[in-house]
Amino acid sequence: MKFNVNDFTVEEKLKLLSGYDGWRLYMAEGKLPEVRLCDGPSGLRDEQQKATAMPTISVLANTWSREMARLDGATIADDCVEKGATVLLAPGVNIKRTPLCGRNFEYFSEDPYLAGTLGKEYISAVQEKGVGTSLKHFCANNREHCRLSQSNEIDERTLREIYMRPFEIALQAKPWTVMCAYNMVNGVYASENKKLLKDVLRDEFGFDGVILSDWCATQNAYRAFKASLDVSMPASTDHYETLKRAYDNGWITDEELNERAANVLRLIEKCANAQRICATDKETRHKNAVTVASEGIVLLKNEEGILPFNTPSVAVVGKCAVNPPIGGGGSSNVHTDYKQIPLAELLQERMPTAKVTFGDTFNWSPRHTQIMNAAYTSAYHADTVLLCVGTDNVIETEEADRETIRLPLVQEELILRTAKVNPNVVVAVYAGSAIDMSAWIDKVKAVVFVGFAGEGGNEALADVLTGKVNPSGKLAETFPLCLADTPTGSTHGNSFVERYSEGVFVGYRYYDAYEKEVLFPFGHGLSYTKFSYSDMEIAKRTETDYEVSFTVKNEGDTAGKEVCQLYVKDVFAPVSRPEKELKGFTKIALAPGQSKRVTLTLDARSFAYYDVVNGGWRVDGGEYELLVGASSRDIRLTEKLSLSFPENEQFSQYFNYKT
Numbered sequence: 230m231k232f233n234v235n236d237f238t239v240e241e242k243l244k245l246l247s248g249y250d251g252w253r254l255y256m257a258e259g260k261l262p263e264v265r266l267c268d269g270p271s272g273l274r275d276e277q278q279k280a281t282a283m284p285t286i287s288v289l290a291n292t293w294s295r296e297m298a299r300l301d302g303a304t305i306a307d308d309c310v311e312k313g314a315t316v317l318l319a320p321g322v323n324i325k326r327t328p329l330c331g332r333n334f335e336y337f338s339e340d341p342y343l344a345g346t347l348g349k350e351y352i353s354a355v356q357e358k359g360v361g362t363s364l365k366h367f368c369a370n371n372r373e374h375c376r377l378s379q380s381n382e383i384d385e386r387t388l389r390e391i392y393m394r395p396f397e398i399a400l401q402a403k404p405w406t407v408m409c410a411y412n413m414v415n416g417v418y419a420s421e422n423k424k425l426l427k428d429v430l431r432d433e434f435g436f437d438g439v440i441l442s443d444w445c446a447t448q449n450a451y452r453a454f455k456a457s458l459d460v461s462m463p464a465s466t467d468h469y470e471t472l473k474r475a476y477d478n479g480w481i482t483d484e485e486l487n488e489r490a491a492n493v494l495r496l497i498e499k500c501a502n503a504q505r506i507c508a509t510d511k512e513t514r515h516k517n518a519v520t521v522a523s524e525g526i527v528l529l530k531n532e533e534g535i536l537p538f539n540t541p542s543v544a545v546v547g548k549c550a551v552n553p554p555i556g557g558g559g560s561s562n563v564h565t566d567y568k569q570i571p572l573a574e575l576l577q578e579r580m581p582t583a584k585v586t587f588g589d590t591f592n593w594s595p596r597h598t599q600i601m602n603a604a605y606t607s608a609y610h611a612d613t614v615l616l617c618v619g620t621d622n623v624i625e626t627e628e629a630d631r632e633t634i635r636l637p638l639v640q641e642e643l644i645l646r647t648a649k650v651n652p653n654v655v656v657a658v659y660a661g662s663a664i665d666m667s668a669w670i671d672k673v674k675a676v677v678f679v680g681f682a683g684e685g686g687n688e689a690l691a692d693v694l695t696g697k698v699n700p701s702g703k704l705a706e707t708f709p710l711c712l713a714d715t716p717t718g719s720t721h722g723n724s725f726v727e728r729y730s731e732g733v734f735v736g737y738r739y740y741d742a743y744e745k746e747v748l749f750p751f752g753h754g755l756s757y758t759k760f761s762y763s764d765m766e767i768a769k770r771t772e773t774d775y776e777v778s779f780t781v782k783n784e785g786d787t788a789g790k791e792v793c794q795l796y797v798k799d800v801f802a803p804v805s806r807p808e809k810e811l812k813g814f815t816k817i818a819l820a821p822g823q824s825k826r827v828t829l830t831l832d833a834r835s836f837a838y839y840d841v842v843n844g845g846w847r848v849d850g851g852e853y854e855l856l857v858g859a860s861s862r863d864i865r866l867t868e869k870l871s872l873s874f875p876e877n878e879q880f881s882q883y884f885n886y887k888t
């Protein structure tokens with residue numbers, strides 16, 4: 230199918246830019262096929278149809294696996310194909326600047342390279358199924374509090390290196406649409422921010438798809454049009470009338486209108502001509518949900534090898550064991566009809582000789598005291614206790630930020646009181662973002678971070694706790710010791726202007742720069758086995774392109790997967806740069822005793838910073854260090870590297886990097 234913009238009237242072209250209804254683009258009275266835009270990042274959100282609830286993006290990020298990002302995206306796309314959704318409004322790649330952000334569960338990471346790289350794989354996998362995507366929310370939507378009114382004041386280098394960077398990387402997958410954010414950036418709404426939408430997204434990043442507004446993010450359809458926004462959603466007569474008035478007044482030329490309408494027609498063509506392939510049934514999609522969750526669960530602490538369970542009796546306590554929060558609140562919600570199997574049952578099935586009991590503790594009722602006492606009694610008599618605690622989709626949701634990053638006090642009390650009656654406590658934490666565990670972490674022997682892990686989360690957790698799966702997840706965001714230690718503290722922005730005064734020092738970049746202790750560092754995650762790293766070598770391809778190789782060995786007697794991380798340090802930079810920055814990673818599977826040679830590649834962007842003086846990415850000649858590690862604070866191998874450029878390049882290399 231092909232559509233020519235000249236076959237449409239001015240009114241029809243203007244309607245192409247202002248939507249048809251809540252979720253569909255204008256169809257010109259049947260001249261155009263339906264294009265239905267549907268949420269969301271962890272599964273198809275459709276009020277009328279059920280779908281598979283995949284793990285949230287934050288759990289996908291904790292897999293650090295390109296393969297899982299593809300499996301996740303492809304699985305969601307199958308639901309879309311089966312149920313007639315044409316464009317999936319995902320993924321969100323906004324940076325986790327503060328753990329208070331209510332929507333962190335929906336985003337990948339505090340690190341732009343990890344977020345962009347996994348987002349790129351997710352987009353490719355969805356679009357290979359003939360379903361479009363919407364890379365969102367461009368850009369700097371890092372809080373929910375006053376997201377519709379707040380202006381985020383961000384310097385150019387920070388914008389480039391941190392908040393635009395994940396979009397720049399993910400755009401390599403050529404998403405069919407990009408969705409602008411609600412907030413202002415440097416005083417101008419993202420929906421009408423020409424610098425963002427035209428100068429950077431279109432002209433510099435080369436994006437040639439459709440730029441959508443977030444829903445109700447367009448303040449003025451004419452100003453948005455002039456800034457290069459294509460479609461304001463959802464449809465509103467106000468948007469149409471504003472555009473019509475502008476056209477009638479000659480403020481919008483026919484040439485401009487045709488260019489914008491042609492963008493939308495090209496999207497409709499893509500949707501109409503796509504080979505839409507559904508390769509899975511519901512059962513397979515559920516299995517995929519379990520698989521992704523099992524690689525995203527993070528073993529944070531495991532004293533005395535208490536995990537995997539090897540115990541005669543386990544008391545399972547806590548509502549998350551029967552009613553786990555499978556996602557966060559808001560537009561990413563997925564209506565699944567999957568019936569949760571109680572975790573105690575799942576554990577009993579996997580540990581037939583052990584005695585597994587369940588004590589509910591969170592049904593507030595007149596019998597609450599008896600319930601709590603029953604739970605403590607079962608904990609007292611069991612050899613090991615598994616406490617299933619966390620937040621939920623009311624605490625972590627779109628349109629609101631958290632007030633604290635601690636667990637609800639009643640849950641902290643449960644942990645502390647249980648630890649008093651039983652020394653063998655394992656805590657499973659279900660949350661969408663970092664949790665301050667300092668009140669109780671030293672009182673328990675093991676902590677497993679489940680996250681909001683989708684409909685298959687508790688099956689995956691049962692597999693991990695019993696050793697059927699060796700945990701391989703690693704944190705894609707730092708867990709700080711407390712909120713006061715974070716770059717933004719306990720502030721919620723001021724609903725007017727928030728200055729991003731920490732600059733590029735976000736997440737581990739911040740904690741490294743200020744030498745702050747953290748609860749668990751970026752990239753941290755334990756395994757039931759041990760991995761060693763050795764024999765690091767650097768092979769030079771060009772002055773800025775290198776292959777970094779090293780050997781990883783599974784030193785234990787359990788098969789496992791390791792996420793190897795490569796960081797780059799610019800030792801004598803002429804600008805303030807983070808101590809280290811993630812520039813490569815891979816996840817490898819190793820049998821007991823097996824070694825593998827790993828090779829990661831670095832290119833010019835791996836060394837570059839954004840030079841605001843000359844308006845481009847710059848690599849300086851000088852000294853660098855390449856750091857290979859199992860986490861950002863568990864560096865196993867280091868090599869020094871000197872870069873030098875010809876004198877006529879002023880010892881630096883400038884380039885405007887076309888993705």
Ligand code: GLC
Pocket residue numbers: 268318365443444560
């Ligand atoms: C919401 C979200 C966006 C979502 C859209 C449609 O407000 O910000 O991520 O895709 O509106 O529900």
